[in-house]
Amino acid sequence: MSWGADRSIVGTTLSAALGLGAVVTFTAVRDTAILRPLIALAAPRSLPSDLVAVSLLPLVAVLAAVFLTRWWPWLLVAGVVLSLPTALVHLLPDLGAHPSLSIIALAGPPVVLLAVLTVAQDLLRRGARVAGLVVLGLTVGTQLFAASLAGASWLMLTPGGLVWHLVLTALSVAGAVLAVVTRSARAQDPEWPESRPLTPRFAAAAILAVLLPMALQAVDVVKVSEVLELPVESIGRHPDVVVAIGGLIVLVGGVVACAIAGSRAFFAAATSASVQVGAMAPLLLAVYSVAFQPVLSWLAAAVGVAAGCLVGATRWRVQFAVGGAVVSALVLFIVDLGTGGVPEKLIDHDAVIPGALLLALLCATVVAVIVTTGPRLAEEGVVVPVLGPLSSVLVLGGAGAMTAVGVREQNAPSTRLEAVHHLGYSAGLLLLAAALIAGIAGVEHLRSDSKREAVSV
Numbered sequence: 477m478s479w480g481a482d483r484s485i486v487g488t489t490l491s492a493a494l495g496l497g498a499v500v501t502f503t504a505v506r507d508t509a510i511l512r513p514l515i516a517l518a519a520p521r522s523l524p525s526d527l528v529a530v531s532l533l534p535l536v537a538v539l540a541a542v543f544l545t546r547w548w549p550w551l552l553v554a555g556v557v558l559s560l561p562t563a564l565v566h567l568l569p570d571l572g573a574h575p576s577l578s579i580i581a582l583a584g585p586p587v588v589l590l591a592v593l594t595v596a597q598d599l600l601r602r603g604a605r606v607a608g609l610v611v612l613g614l615t616v617g618t619q620l621f622a623a624s625l626a627g628a629s630w631l632m633l634t635p636g637g638l639v640w641h642l643v644l645t646a647l648s649v650a651g652a653v654l655a656v657v658t659r660s661a662r663a664q665d666p667e668w669p670e671s672r673p674l675t676p677r678f679a680a681a682a683i684l685a686v687l688l689p690m691a692l693q694a695v696d697v698v699k700v701s702e703v704l705e706l707p708v709e710s711i712g713r714h715p716d717v718v719v720a721i722g723g724l725i726v727l728v729g730g731v732v733a734c735a736i737a738g739s740r741a742f743f744a745a746a747t748s749a750s751v752q753v754g755a756m757a758p759l760l761l762a763v764y765s766v767a768f769q770p771v772l773s774w775l776a777a778a779v780g781v782a783a784g785c786l787v788g789a790t791r792w793r794v795q796f797a798v799g800g801a802v803v804s805a806l807v808l809f810i811v812d813l814g815t816g817g818v819p820e821k822l823i824d825h826d827a828v829i830p831g832a833l834l835l836a837l838l839c840a841t842v843v844a845v846i847v848t849t850g851p852r853l854a855e856e857g858v859v860v861p862v863l864g865p866l867s868s869v870l871v872l873g874g875a876g877a878m879t880a881v882g883v884r885e886q887n888a889p890s891t892r893l894e895a896v897h898h899l900g901y902s903a904g905l906l907l908l909a910a911a912l913i914a915g916i917a918g919v920e921h922l923r924s925d926s927k928r929e930a931v932s933v
Contacts, residue, residue, distance in 0.1 A: 483658070484602075484658065484661040484662045484664070484665040484668060485599065485602065485607055487657070487658030487661055487662075488595055488607075488655070488662065489595070489599065489604075489607040489610070489611060490651070490654060491549075491552070491595075491651045491652070491655035491658060492552075492591075492592045492595040492596070492611050492614075492651065492655070493611065493614055493651065494650050494651025494654065495556060495588055495592060495651035495652055495655065496588065496589075496592060496614055496618040497644035497645060497646075497648035498555060498556045498559040498585060498588050498644075498645065498648035499514070499559075499585045499588055499618050499622070500618050500619075500621055500625065501559065501562065501563045501641045501644045501645050502559050502562050502563070502581070502585045503619055503622040503623070504623075504626040504641060505563065505565075505641060510620070510623040510755075510759045510760055511619055511620070511752045511755065511759070511842075511871070512619070513752075513871040513872040513875070514585045514586050514589060514619075515538055515590070515686075515864050515868035515869075516685075516726075516868040516869045517582065517689070517872065518535055518537070518538045518582055518583060518686075519535050519538075519686065519687065519689035519690045520532060520534070520693075521689075521692060521693065522693060523693070527575065527576065527579065530576045530579050530580065531579055534580065534582040534583035535687075535690075537554070537558070537583035537586070537587055538586045538686055538865070539683065539686050541555075541586070541587045541590040541591065542590060542674075542686070542860060542861060542865060543673075543674065543679070545590070545594040545671060545860055548591040548594040548598075548655070549591075549652075550656070551587055551588075551591040551594075552591040552592070552651065552652045552655045553652040553653075553655070553656060554587055555584050555585065555586075555587030555588035555589075555591060556649055556651070556652040557584075557652075558581055558583045558584035558587065559581060559588065559645075559648070560581075560584075560645070561577040561578070562581045562584070563641055563644075563645040564645070588648075589864065590864050591655075592611060592614070592615050593615060593859050593860045593863055594860055595608075595611055596608045596611040596612035596850060596854070596859060597853070597857065597859035597860065598669055599611060600612075600850060600851060600854035600859075601854055602665075602667060602668055602669055603667065605789070605851070606789045608850065608854065609785070609788050609789045609847050609850060610788075610789055612788075612846065612847055612859070612863075613781070613784055613785035613788050613789075613847045614785065615846075615863070616843055616846050617781035617784060617839065617843045620759070620777055620780070620838075620839045620842065621774065621777045621778060623759065623763050623777070624763060624766075624773040624774040624776065624777035624778075624835065625640055625770075625773075625774055626763075627763065627767045672857035674858070677736060677738065678737050678741070678861050679861075680736055681733045681734065681736040681737035681741070681866060682733075682861040682865045684729070684732070684733040684736065685733045685861075685866045685868070685869040686869075688726050688729040688730060688733065688869050688873075689872055691722075691725055691726060691729065692725075692726065695718060695721055695722035695725065696718065697715075700718050700721055716880065717880070719876050719879045720877055720878075720880035722876055723872070723874065723876015723877035723878070723879065724873065724876070724877045725873070726869060726873035726876060727870065727876070727877050728873070729869070730745075730749075730866065730869040730870040730873050731870070733865075733866055733869065734746065734866050734870070737858070737861065737862065737866060740852060740853070740856070741853070741862045741866065743912055743915075743916050744852070744853055744862050744916075745863070745866040745867045745870055746870065747846075747848075747912040747913060747916070748845070748849055748863055748867040748870075748871075749870035749871045749874055750905045750906075750908045750909040750912065751841070751842055751846065751905070751906060752842060752846075752867075752871050753871055753874040753878060753905055754902045754903070754904070754905025754906040754909065755804075755841070755842050755902070756875060756895065756902070757895035757899060757901075757902045758804075758808055758811075758834065758838055758896070758899060758902050759835070759838050759839075760893065760895060760896060761819050761820075761823070761831070761834070761893070761896045762831050762832075762834040762835035762838060763831075764823050764831075764893070765822045765823050765827060765828060765830070765831025765832075765834070765835075766828050766831045767823075768828075769828050769832075772832050773832070773835070776832040776836040776839075777835055779836050779839075780835060780836035780837065780838065780839025781839050781840070781843055783836070783839075783840040784800075784840040784841070784842065784843025784844040784847070785843055785847070787800075787840070788843060788844045788848065793847060793848050794848055794913060794914075794917045797841070797844040797845045797847070797848045797910075797913050798910045798913050800840060800841035800844050800845070801841055801845060801907065801909050801913070802906075802907065802910050803837070804837055804841045804903075805903035805904075805906040805907045805910070806903075807834065807837065808899045808900070808902055808903040809899070809900070809903055811830075811899060812899045812900060817897070818897075819896045819897070819899060820893055820896065822834075823893075841906070845913065846863070848913055848917075849862075849863065850863075852920070878895070878901065881901050
């Protein structure tokens with residue numbers, strides 16, 4: 477491999493990894509929700525009369541990014557710049573007085589993620605499998621790391637956290653600059669792959685997936701009461717029903733979009749979404765368990781993400797992913813049984829070591845599972861639409877529909893930890909992800925065997 481090729485691979489990998497600092501900062505500052513489907517959430521949830529054009533800008537930016545991946549360095553620059561208001565609002569409080577900036581900033585992380593997914597695809601097609609798989613793992617690993625930095629909602633933006641945000645913002649800017657600077661190295665690399673335009677099938681699926689979340693605007697208490705023929709007051713006493721119905725609508729639409737893209741895209745997006753939705757509640761429990769030990773929290777997350785990237789870059793990635801998902805599911809069953817169905821005991825009793833181990837295990841599992849979907853998608857040049865809009869809309873719909881299993885008693889107060897009361901459902905989704913990975917691997921193995929036999933004949 478020539479020095480120019482080395483420069484193109486190293487520079488591209490480093491620029492993508494550094495650029496993800498903008499995603500960490502945004503998710504740690506704006507919300508403590510874990511594994512938020514940032515791409516799907518770029519669609520406006522409402523259209524205020526005085527900010528209609530501004531509210532549509534994140535949606536337009538995501539659509540443009542999906543189809544302009546050949547210019548990913550400039551997409552990375554745009555995403556980092558759009559994310560800056562969120563990162564700097566605590567240094568420049570006047571930025572918070574402009575609602576337009578807060579809305580436009582929603583476009584930043586999704587555009588960065590789409591640019592980095594393009595990098596992962598290019599590296600895999602270039603033959604740099606380890607670098608490509610690591611970059612792919614980092615796209616979700618950075619969101620997990622951000623959750624560990626944010627900690628519990630009441631600990632948000634501690635002074636130490638603010639320093640982290642500024643450092644990560646500076647790194648993301650450096651990554652965007654490096655992406656542009658290394659364009660010449662990629663241009664001089666004769667083996668660097670040509671960009672592929674999306675086929676009409678994948679283009680239609682991606683557009684549908686990006687637009688689907690806007691359907692949530694049509695789901696409210698009044699409309700649900702009319703459809704179910706129930707009094708508005710009855711629906712109002714159970715607001716989770718509205719969220720679950722909206723999530724189900726988006727989920728069904730997402731399944732249709734994946735079906736349009738084809739079976740391989742369908743199963744890859746389903747695998748990615750099932751492991752993310754399944755990990756949301758136990759990750760919340762794990763992060764809150766170590767909330768008062770910030771160093772241990774981010775260290776556990778970092779170790780888990782690194783382990784997931786490491787095993788995902790090996791030839792045994794499928795075995796590790798299936799094993800990690802099954803072990804994680806069994807651990808959740810044990811936690812639920814060992815706490816008598818009250819997993820918050822890990823938080824109440826300051827069980828920081830079990831919480832940190834659970835956090836590391838879940839981070840490693842999520843990263844390893846998603847990495848397994850990358851190589852086949854990269855061969856077809858569809859990593860961006862499948863692990864971008866299609867996977868994200870399934871996560872959004874699935875997370876919304878899952879609120880139906882966390883229904884509390886009528887007058888019980890709402891808490892952030894309601895979801896951890898139903899770890900069995902989370903374990904079931906992790907087992908589903910393991911089954912999907914094993915099934916896909918089995919089908920691919922049979923196909924390769926049949927091809928070898930045909931060639932030998």
